Amino acid sequence: MPNNKLERIHADSASTCKLCQIEMDSIHERLDMKMEEIDILDTPRRSFSVHFPVRMDSGKTKMFIGHRVQYNDARGPTKGGIRYHPELTVEYLQNLAFLMAIKCALVEIPFGGAKGGIVVNTKELSRGELERVTRAYIREISDYIGPFKDIPAPDVYTDEQIMVWIMDEFERIKGEHVPSIVTGKPLALGGSKVRKHSTALGGVYILEAALGKLGITGLDIKIAVQGFGNVGKNAARILHEKGYKVCAVSDSTSGILNENGLDIPAVIEHKSRTGHLMDFPDAKEITNKELITSDCTVLIPAALSDQIDLENANNVKAQIILELANAPTSSEASQILLGRSVLVIPDILANAGGVVVSYFEWIQNLNQDYWEEEKILEKLRKKMMTAFETVYPIYCEEKCSMRRAALQLSIERILEAERLRGNL
Incomplete structure (x- = not known):
């Protein structure tokens, strides 16, 4: 049923964030949020x-x-x-x-x-x-x-x-x-090691934690990666190096599949040399749509938004979806996947590795103390694992989506800060 409190606030605020409206509407009752709390989150x-x-x-x-x-x-x-x-x-x-x-x-x-x-x-x-x-x-x-x-x-x-x-x-x-003042700089001017593949690496840490929770082990884990830009390419590379079977990858024009696993370093070299994935040896050419519904254990959308929607959600075969792209799963598809017990690890958690390493760069700049790669990897893994281990119990206990569990936790932390400052 419509919530009059939310409707009134949204109607009165010309600069209301539309995405925030949608997310707040989904969890305000669970958190029993007051009007002033919604208001302080509703507007930049x-x-x-x-x-x-x-x-x-x-x-x-x-x-x-x-x-x-x-x-x-x-x-x-x-x-x-x-x-x-x-x-x-x-x-x-x-x-x-x-x-x-x-x-x-x-x-x-x-x-x-x-x-x-x-x-x-x-x-x-x-x-x-x-x-x-x-x-x-x-x-x-x-x-x-x-x-x-x-x-x-x-x-x-x-x-x-x-x-x-x-x-x-x-x-x-x-x-x-x-x-x-800024992160994402070259190493020679104060940038941080690991930054260029931090988003993909953070996602892999989360994925391995999720596989452990679901008891999915062994060499038969098949992974499909949609998107072969920086994030998707690095995710495929890291997973291949760890021994996982990356069976399908795609870019904006086409995809390739080999059910026995692709040679990812060779795929990267082929894409770099030719500019596309087509004509890669020992692989079947597929479309992006076919990749989404391919026979895989883990699906990693790492390209555009709204790739998993009402039309294809029932045909997704993956047990885990790791959202490395921003908003690749529509809200309608999320409900379908939740009903089918597919674990969707939301973008706000899955691709947070990038901002974590940006934070590390900021600290290193402030202190003029630059860390070795091993230290950054250790700290990144700890940050990502702590976040997952905090969100996952909420997901299990409240039988909600991982997205809702993550949003609930984040909003509680922001509101706590506002209360401590005396703004609530």
């Missing part, structure tokens, strides 16, 4: 846009629009990526910033959630124009970011070079070295 703490001119290579000046959303900072400075996209909107960034706040609370790192970016098609810019646009954006928002305010990171169509420009421009403005 800060959300702003900037307009700035940039001199282009042609000599003409062009105006650009940048956004930044700082969702909730009760647990610490906000943290989140900067993305460049021609269709970027504040509303979409609110959803992503909310998820970052939830993710940071879930793995117990002292950050809130943020997201930002520039409305731009990077393919239409020269490298020089891209640098000037980046630096101009940072000049506009420099008063609102900082190591103890808001720490950016790479996201869609941004990379470690762009993070260097952000750091350098911020340091010029402040007149001092501030490596902790």
Whole structure:
């Protein structure tokens, strides 16, 4: 039944986060949340846009629009990526910033959630124009970011070079070295080891814990990975190195399958050389849709959102779905999979390894003390395992989805911080 309390708040708030509405609607009764608690979570703490001119290579000046959303900072400075996209909107960034706040609370790192970016098609810019646009954006928002305010990171169509420009421009403005202003930097300028495969590795740690809980062991575990970008490729590589049988992988155009297991290093070399997965020897070509319903023990969606939906959820054969992509499973499909006892490990838990290692980079920058890979691996595994071992009992005891259990835990932690600060 509709909840009048929620309806009233959503109607009154023009800047309400739509994703937060959906998630709050799903758990408010379970947590017996008060109106003031819903209200404080329902709306970003800060959300702003900037307009700035940039001199282009042609000599003409062009105006650009940048956004930044700082969702909730009760647990610490906000943290989140900067993305460049021609269709970027504040509303979409609110959803992503909310998820970052939830993710940071879930793995117990002292950050809130943020997201930002520039409305731009990077393919239409020269490298020089891209640098000037980046630096101009940072000049506009420099008063609102900082190591103890808001720490950016790479996201869609941004990379470690762009993070260097952000750091350098911020340091010029402040007149001092501030490596902790941004994460995702090259190692030579204060980046952290393990960062480039941290999301995939964190997910693998969670997967192995889940396999243990379900008593799934042996060499017959078959794994299918949808998406062969950085995260999907590294997940397949790490699992192959650990001795698991990765039977199917796909990219945006096609997929390949070998029920006896693919030679993942050879697949990576083939994709690097040819630009695609097609024509890989000793493998059957399949579509992305066929990969989703292939005969596997573990399905890892690591590409786009809404890949598992109402149409194919009943045909999924996997016992575990590890969401390394953001929101790859629709809410309707999640209910179907829960009814079929398929364990869906949600994105806010499964792909949190990236922000955990970003946190480690921030600590190393602040202390000017850089860690060896073994130390980072140990700390990453501990963070991910602690989060899983806290969420899993809630999932079992309350017979709800892992997503709801994770959200419940995260929201309780954020509200506790708000109460301790006297905001509730």
